[in-house]
Amino acid sequence: MINYKLLRCVKCNTRSLKISDSKAELVCSVCNQIYPVQNDVPILFQPDEEPEIFQSEIHKKQGTEFKYKEHYQQDALDFDYFQEREKGTEHSERRVREFIFSQAPKNPNRILDVGCGNAWVAELFCSSANEVISMDISHTNVGKALEKYPYKNHSGVVADVLNLPFRENSFDCIIASEIIEHVVHPNHFVENLIRILKPGGVLLVTTPYKEKLQYNLCIHCNKLTPRHAHIHSFDENKLAGLYAEKDTSFEYKTFANKALIHLRTHVVLHFLPFGFWRFIDKVANAIYKAPATIFVKWERVK
DSSP states (O other), X not given: OOOGGGBOOTTTOOSOEEEOTTSSEEEETTTOOEEEEETTEEBOOOTTOOOOEEOOHHHHHHTOOEEHHHHHHHHHHHSOTTSXXXXXXXXXXHHHHHHHHHHSOSSOSEEEEESOTTOHHHHHHXXXXXXXXXXXXXXXXXXXXXXXXXXXXXXXXXXXXXXXXXXXXXXXXXXXXXXXXXXXXXXXXXXXXXXXEEEEEEEEEEEEBSOOOOEEEOTTTOSEEEGGGOOOOBOHHHHHTTOOOTTEEEEEEEEEEHHHHHTTTHHHHTTSOHHHHHHHHHHHHHHSOOEEEEEEEEEEOO
């Protein structure tokens, strides 16, 4: 069960949430807002909140809208993030996870996994962190995460990263892997997450590097829609420009050579431990610079 003292009311922004006697609700003692708690997972959305509607350039041209919260809640119902992946995809995702793990603090006190998906953060970090919180916009994903990794130091919350329910200075490490390319306002995404870092805490982000956005024809409306719901493409300059305050440092690294991916070298490379794979990947990018992924770390100044 999550530590409720970490939470704030997303309606009035006060630190006044109390758990009800039935354990089925969180109640704000200031504005009286009530938030449901399902299977020990609080759901912290504003009930009267207007649906967030986003239009990228392609949406504007097609006259369509993107209701991202509704989209990803339905996505979690229709697609199983925990099912076995195709071998090449599984290898690529594994290397992203290993890269993040290699760059993360070794014994963090509290970690937040933003957009927890299949909860790999809980799998890798529950043995070293005092507390891991899986957060997703979908209760389905959070529920499955807690069921698969039922550790005492693993808890969950359903919330929107653009209206976070956490108090400032709450986390030593925040991980958001392959999320920022999906969100409506990436600058607000970064700002909100840095706000809840402790001094010295780190925000770790990965995203496709210089991705050429592609579109598919929707079988329902016969209009173009962004493939994989990727609505932004990033490089180091765009990412650095998302947050320019002097209370953080910024660094980045690129990895996952596209040539190695396209040549399906995972058939051999998947046998190698991370360190050996990383060496081969560096050599490949030195010969043919084409990294598929960028890793970014914002560290809050102590």
